[in-house]
Amino acid sequence: MIHKHQHYDLLGKVVLERVVFTPPLRLKEDMQSEACLLYSVKGSSSLYDTDQKHSLDSGKGALMKCGNYFNHWHINKDDAQNEAIAIHLYPDLIRYVYRDDLPEFLTAKGKHSGPSVLMLDGSQLLKPYIESLLLYFNNPEIVDEEVIVLKVKELLSLLYKINSNNVREMMHDLFNPNNFDFKKIISKNINEDLSIEELAHLCNLSLSSFKRKFKAVFDDSPASYIKNKRLEKAAQMLQVSQDRVSDICFDCGFASVDSFSKSFKQRYGSTPSDYRNQMLN
Template identity: 65%
Template sequence: MIHSHQHYDLLGKIVLERVVFTPPLRLKEQMESEACLLYSIKGNSSLYHVNKKYGIESHNGVLMKCGNYFNYWQENADNSENEAVAIHLYPELIKYVYNDKIPDFLTAKSDQKDSKIQVIKSNELLKLYIEGLMIYFNNPDIVAEDLIILKVKELLNILYKIDSNNIRNLLHDIFNPSNINFKNIIGNNIFEDISIEEIAHLCNLSISSFKRKFKESFNDTPASYFKNKKLEKAAQLLTVSSDRILDISIDCGFSSVDSFSKSFKRKYGLSPTEFRQNNGLN
């Protein structure tokens, strides 16, 4: 549940944004011509993008290039609120901020064909920047266009000065979308806690187009294919691992041990416990 949403705009678009919310919260983001620095002041999340899942913790930032994302903010043990800040970057905004004289570090060619998004963990410079930004969210009357421009420039300089070649490569390539390999996205998300609709979003496809492409690629429906792959992994784990059946069901992406047991017995004719006993593990 979102409790508070503040934002400051420039050129008709959100640039500085602050959200206070109570997790769990599942969000789909589509950034067609936009990059973004997302910073968690408080809260942990799993951020899915194309072929990889990124873990974000409190006081972590993540620099995201254009593309489709799915973000799952996890529930806190004490049911407390989370808080996050985002700074949105657009090509026209960058040109406006620098009076059409874009600095070299944003135009130089990257040495990578496809740079990846970057998680920035507990960086003191970035933390101080966010703390300074909070002054303006707490005092909206003092916010004006020149201040927004200043904060965008400050962020870009901080990101470039952070000692990471990967971040520099991403800044060079920030508005170039990632290459999408359909089969890789499927393979990397089979055992994740993510729905078919959310995977379709990562693929930048409608659910009907996704199902059609899935059928062409795997000659099966998504629901059937995913369930079979999860059960095959579970069967393998039952023969080589002494982990609890509950833990195996979670590792394989089942929502409950009961649904796992019923599906497993339908496929293999044995309960998970019986299957393990027949394969030598007790």
């Protein structure tokens, strides 16, 4: 549930954004024409891109180049509300902010195949910047276009001063989406807690287009193929691992132990526990 949503816009687009909410919250992020810095003031999430899953915790940020993402914010142990700050970056916004006189650190140096997301773990440069944004969100009457322009320029300058070659390389490549392989996305995310709709989003496809492409590539429906692959992995883990059945269930991407046990018995003729005992004997 979202309790507070504030944003300051420029050129008709959301630039500075603050959200306070109660998790769990699952969000599809469509960023085909923008980049973003996402910062968790409070709370943790699993952030998925086309290549991998990232853990975003309190006091950490994620620099995301243009593309599609999925973000799952988790329930806090103390049942506290979450708070997140996002700074959205667009090519025309950056040109406007610098009046087309782009600094050298933003000029293109050619495409590269770097990651889609860079985690900025507790950077001491970012923390005071985020605190300054919170001051503006708590005092909206002092925010105008000049403030927004200054905060965008400040962020870009800070990012480039973070002691990381990866960050600097991404700064030259924020608006060049990575190419992805359909099979690779499915393979890397098949045991994650993602729905078919969420997988389609990561592939930047509508649900109907995703199902058609999936059938053409794997000669099976997404639901059938994914469930069978998850069951196969679970069966392997039951043979070689002493992990609890519930842990194996969630590690293989099933939402509940009951649904996992029912599907497993339909496939292998016995419950997961009985199957493990049979294999051991």
